[in-house]
Amino acid sequence: MxxxxxxxxxxxxxxxxxxxxxxxxxxxxxxxxxxxxxxxxxxxxxxxxxxxxxxxxxxxxxxxxxxxxxxxxxxxxxxxxxxxxxxxxxxxxxxxxxxxxxxxDMSFFEERRTFFAGFYRQHGMPENWIQEIEQGNRYYMKYxxxxxxxxxxxxxxxxxxxxxxxxxxxxxxxxxxxxxxxxxxxxxxxxxxxxxxxxxxxxxxxxxxxxxxxxxxxxxxxxxxxxxxxxxxxxxxxxxxxxxxxxxxxxxxxEQTSKAAVFKKWLEEKEKTAFEVCQQMYPKMYSKQPALTFSETLGHFDLLEELGEITSREENGRIWYKSV
Ligand SMILES: [Zn+2]
Structure with missing residues (x-):
């Protein structure tokens, strides 16, 4: 060792x-x-x-x-x-x-699990990735x-x-x-x-x-x-x-503002969900670290929204982003 x-x-x-x-x-x-x-x-x-x-x-x-x-x-x-x-x-x-x-606190963990399942769905994440993330969270708890x-x-x-x-x-x-x-x-x-x-x-x-x-x-x-x-x-x-x-x-x-500008490019030609952009931005890494790459994507979307560079709208329970 x-x-x-x-x-x-x-x-x-x-x-x-x-x-x-x-x-x-x-x-x-x-x-x-x-x-x-x-x-x-x-x-x-x-x-x-x-x-x-x-x-x-x-x-x-x-x-x-x-x-x-x-x-x-x-x-x-x-x-x-x-x-x-x-x-x-x-x-x-x-x-x-x-x-x-x-x-x-198990009820606290369950509340979070429920929140994230709904939240990821809203952002276009397929069920298998949601389950993958839940499994990852359980793995970390062992330590x-x-x-x-x-x-x-x-x-x-x-x-x-x-x-x-x-x-x-x-x-x-x-x-x-x-x-x-x-x-x-x-x-x-x-x-x-x-x-x-x-x-x-x-x-x-x-x-x-x-x-x-x-x-x-x-x-x-x-x-x-x-x-x-x-x-x-x-x-x-x-x-x-x-x-x-x-x-x-x-x-x-x-680095964060430069990275946000790269994320914005993916939203230029059409409206997309955060998960779609996550896959495009991290074509290999997203399947290895779905929670982390999704956090990065949405975090930078939050920054872009605050800077007035992109907008979002909800339709039928799904959230769409577009650059302005
Ligand atoms: Zn640490």
Whole structure:
């Protein structure tokens, strides 16, 4: 097995990189060592990740019970999978929207499944792809463990036991996403909000409250990136440290508007559904990653609509897009 070293970032911060079974590769978890010991993210629920996590802790003469608090940046399995290792002694905390994910609330999952089935149909996705996506979601759930949720963190909250650190809400990649911001030195621990070597996807989500419109995740993601300008260094959930975060933010914002222009081209000659354009834009990839490619497509449609570049209309339960 690949051994990923323990990395000392500052006197206060250690990085523990853990293997994941996912395409994204290893995940970075962080330990803030202050009056309290706070772990940021846990890695997925796999034997390999758990073995590595325990070894890294041992190298610092720590045991899981020494961790006072586990803060989860967002609800994806590579970040929340191993909360059970710490549940006996640590508070498990995150954004309020994290609760049903962590508790594995079956009615919440069923509501989302129903929402997405109807939603994908509206956008022209055939049934076999809808089922494929549902299957994929069940597969990811295997890498998390049901747990309790001990408290929520929201915009501006201080973190008990680690003076100087505050929570900054960074929705987009996930509706549950929060980052940690050190106001003294501009350090940010950003989960998957900013990643250097790949662009983080604004994944589609269902509304958290019944009868509310779905969140436009790419638009939220862009706002949350703009909000994070001015950080000195960003420690991400995957890959290397980001030493020029403002430059990366500008690059990402620009990439999105350029990509939106490419999406718009597909809508020039005639009206289409989002799924049709998704297939044209990603002729090979859409069948391997239907949820992700569809998220990308619709996210950029949301952006184009906001910019007044395309319009949509509904007819017989189907949504059609056209460039203006
Ligand atoms: Zn991740």
């Amino acid at each position: 690949m051994e990923l070293p323990l990395i000392k970032k500052t006197a206060q911060i250690r990085q523990m990189t853990l293997p994941t079974p996912f395409l994204v590769g290893p995940v970075n978890t962080y330990l803030i060592w202050s009056d309290a010991l706070v772990l940021i993210d846990t890695g997925p629920k796999t034997e390999e990740a758990q073995g590595q996590l325990l070894r890294r802790l041992r190298e610092m003469n720590l045991r899981p019970k020494d961790i006072d608090r586990v803060i989860l940046t967002h609800h994806h399995p590579d970040h929340i999978g191993m909360t059970h290792v710490f549940q006996e002694h640590a508070d498990i905390i995150g954004h309020p929207k994290m609760e049903p994910w962590l508790r594995k 998390t463990e049901e747990n309790r949720f001990d408290g929520s963190l929201q915009e501006g909250d201080e973190i008990d036991g680690v003076p100087g650190w505050r929570i900054i809400e960074t929705p987009g990649h996930a509706e549950t996403h929060i980052s940690l911001w050190n106001e003294r030195d501009g350090t940010m621990i950003a989960g998957d909000h900013l990643i250097g070597h790949i662009s983080s996807n604004a994944i589609l989500e269902a509304p958290y409250e019944k009868n509310k419109p779905r969140p436009k995740t790419l638009l939220k993601y862009r706002d949350a990136m703009k909000k994070c300008r001015g950080a000195a260094i960003v420690y991400p959930g995957h890959g290397e440290d980001i030493t020029e975060p403002d430059r990366l933010i500008d690059e990402r914002l620009h």
